[in-house]
Structures are given as C-alpha cells and as structure tokens.
Amino acid sequence: MTPAHPATVLSLSAVELDGVSGDPGYLEALPFVRHVQSAPNGGLVVWLEPANACAPSLADEAPARPADVELHGPGAPCEALIAHPRAQHVEMFFDGLGDPVFAPRGWWHARVWLRPAA
Structure with missing residues (x-):
C-alpha cells in the first residue's frame, strides 16, 4: 500500500468589507480571491490567497x-x-482614527477605475 501524499493547502486571509458599489463582478474577477461570503453585519468577507x-x-x-x-x-x-x-487608476484612503465602536483599528476606502473590456 502506497501512502497518500499530503495535499498542499493554501494559506488564505479573510478581509471584511462593509460596502461595495459599482461593477458587481469586480470581486470575483480579482486574481487572488478564492471565496466571497456574506457577513453577519450585512457586509462581505473576502477570502484571499497570498498576493504574489x-x-x-x-x-x-x-x-x-x-x-x-x-x-x-x-x-x-x-x-x-x-x-x-x-485596473486603470486606484485611489485608496485610510482613516487611522476610525470609529471607537465600529472600526477601532481604522477605516479604509478605495475607488477603482477599470480599463474598458477588450
């Protein structure tokens, strides 16, 4: 009997998003996104593989x-x-003060302009 080889497991990171507006397929089209699920607070949790x-x-x-x-x-x-x-242009902002209850570690906001589809 030959022992089974262990499967290589990717280390995923979870990122919480409270809001997304615009192109509905944006998150699924990101190369590092493996899964998107609904969060209990109405937002989304995006599971990402390491960006390399x-x-x-x-x-x-x-x-x-x-x-x-x-x-x-x-x-x-x-x-x-x-x-x-x-991505054609990206603007990202970070508010380090955030909100003491809802975002004690700060708050980020990003705007993304996409190139037209070819």
Whole structure:
C-alpha cells in the first residue's frame, strides 16, 4: 500500500468589507480571491490567497468619469483588493482614527477605475 501524499493547502486571509458599489463582478474577477461570503453585519468577507503577482501599471490621474468600483471596510487596507488586472487608476484612503465602536483599528476606502473590456 502506497501512502497518500499530503495535499498542499493554501494559506488564505479573510478581509471584511462593509460596502461595495459599482461593477458587481469586480470581486470575483480579482486574481487572488478564492471565496466571497456574506457577513453577519450585512457586509462581505473576502477570502484571499497570498498576493504574489506584480501590481498592474496604473495611470497617474483618475479618468474624467466616476469610479467603476468603490470598496470600504474596517482595519488596514488590503492591496490584493485593488490589484485587478483591468485596473486603470486606484485611489485608496485610510482613516487611522476610525470609529471607537465600529472600526477601532481604522477605516479604509478605495475607488477603482477599470480599463474598458477588450
């Protein structure tokens, strides 16, 4: 009898998002996202594998149109949530003071402009 080889298990990180607006397929199209589930507070929990790919090249200025996707949540921002292969421009803000009850570790907000689909 040959012993079974142990399966390689990826180490996933969970990131909480309190709000997402814009392109509904954005999160599922991120290369590092493995699973998206509803959170008890009405937000989302996004399970990410380690981000080891290079970041997309981004334009210096935001396009003259509204952002395609806006994301926000408590805690520190996660770079993997904005590393979309179609990202044209990204603006990310972090409020380190946050809210003593709802975001004691700070609050982040990101706006993402996507390149048109080819």
